[in-house]
Amino acid sequence: MPQVRIIAKNFMDMVAALPAMKLDILYENPFICEAILRSLPPLAKKYVTQMLFSEGSITAKLLEEWVLPDGSTKHRVSIDRLVQLRIFTESVESGRKKEKSYRLNPTFQANLQKRITTGGVLPREPMPPSLTGRLPSLEELEKYALEQWECFLLHLINSGQAEKVTSFSPSMMRVFQRGLLSQSKDPKLTESGFQFLLMETNAQLWYIIREYISNSEERGVDPVDLISFLLELSFHMTGKAYNLNTLTDVQRSTLSDLADLGLVKLQKGRNDSWFIPTKLATNLSVSLADSSTRKQGSIVVETNFRVYEYSASKLHSEILRLFSRVEYHLPNLIVAAITKENLYGAFENGITADQIVSFLQQNAHPRVAQRTPSVPENVTDQIRLWETDLNRVEMSPAHLYDDFHSREVFEAACDLAREWSGLLWEDSDKMRVVVKAEIHQNMRDFIRGQRQ
Amino acid sequence: MATLPSKPIADDVSLLVVLIDTNPFFWSTSSSSLNFHQFVSHVLVFLDLIVRLSQLNQIVVIATGHNTCDYIYDSSLDTDQVTGEGELPALYSFVLQRLEEFVNKDEKLGAKQDGLSEKRVSSLLSGSLSMALCYIQRVFRSGPLHPQPRILCLQGSPDGSEQYVSIMNAIFSAQRSMVPIDCCYVGSHNSAFLQQASYITGGVYVKPQHLEGLYQYLATVFAVDLHSRSFLQLPRPAGVDFRASCFCHKTTIDMGYVCSVCLSIFCKHHDKCSTCGSVFGKAQLDAASDRKRKASES
Structure with a gap:
């Protein structure tokens, strides 16, 4: 997984940042309680399950006794997260011992109990097939979702390749592009933009959704509504039709945006219209946790620096173009070559060799993925070598001394610099020496002392 | 060169194979505060909890009967998404229905063999353990990405010492x-087999003191994923019954004879090992007693 800095580690940070009152409103929905439970760190999950059916509070000391000394940091992180999300309410006993104790948020507890023992009904019932006629199959739906998502990405990176137009307003688009494209006249992908493209779909999706939510207030939509709707959406069943009438106006307008992202497919019947959640939508709450989902790759790298990608997608060819020369574009195959020039271009744009290598490894075709290494070693080594080529010159601030009045002083100065391990270069013929800037002060003091 | 290690999806995603004891002999005679109905309802809530903890969690339920065992539920197969009738979630009604079918089948099989089988009250733990391991092997081979598997035995009936060899084999392969x-273990006495199983494989053995709170035990101890276990204080075994069963009469013994070639265990001295066929010399103990007898005769 490429280490990506532009994405905040977790969507839940955003939820945790919500004001207390709004969080309490969120917990009134059992689905959100479950989604939030899933997003918790493993230890926090354990505490919640353990306390789920017990009334009353548990002292902090007792909680800590469950953990071995090794896990105390994890324990603290979990407790902090629980308190942040207001799942745990902290109370300090007024007695003389002043012990801290925690109890579960009553609304959260009650809703989760209900959810686990009785299951609870889905937020809305799917429409009977008699009303909707034939619905798209799961494969068709997945294809549709990926197409929509790719189309959106192509728009995002301002590529002229996109065929369809999105209904996102240019201003909305600009919000998404903030941070990914440089803000000049001729927008170019920035470093983080490249990293974004190399991320896996779910992580990209969350990045966009986060931007979408953080922008919602400007559009006059309450972020809480949005968050709860999105979390709710992930509990709908893929491929089933749900009536649009069951939604509020805000949700309906959100839905048309989500359709552009490929999260849902909108369809119109004779009387009703409905939406069909795709896999992207139902996977939303999976990716809340830090786990990554399986994805089948399609890239084969040969030892002669040829890259074959079995894909018809324009987005893939755009991504390959970031660091290689695309040679042929066949209906189901992209052939590219990794060259020094292209890689230099990539490095200049801020992509690192490790990112490229891990991208190639992660997207390896199942046939080559079984082999170790999945990407030939000579290719990975060469990519890394080319990168270090660029870093041949290392800059460090330094000071040059010359005009020493005697060789002794010069030698002594060199020795001193060596002692402080700050000697960068010396030329004993012309009696010149370059030392690191850090030890300049010491050198100056020393030479002054010598002069007297 | 760094290669991608075959790593499970995430540290805290688990594949839980649950073995449920449905032995009618145990449940009909169990005098404890827990009957089969209550037991199942505790377990169902627990299963539901596991599935809800992470969308990637997977559970497999195997029923251990008296005469047979079978897969009851596998959350990775989309069981045509039957929406539960009434208030119960789909998982509950599905598992209950399959359990009932299984118990009926088990009973029929038992009736057929009634004349043949002796008074055997243990359940077929070796069978269900092997099924669980087979399932896990298949998951291992499915690809480099798989959840972390573990097996949970919910057992009540006493050990069947005639299954000693096959159970130990299953334990070692696990x-x-x-x-x-x-x-x-929800039965009255500790189970030596299961104690050894947990001890050898690094699992947790719990014999709940208060059976009416079974769910709490399950949720507290067994809902934790393997990764988190490494920094949790979990119940440690008070003592493990390491006694073995002999291969000849299947009785549990403290002291016995061990074949020096294949390590088979016997309660009495034999001339030949029944497993590997090696010929034994005369046992010291017997020789000594022979001499004594001779001495008394003379």
């Missing part, structure tokens, strides 16, 4: 593939 076997 140990080899690093699959911990957790046990929650």
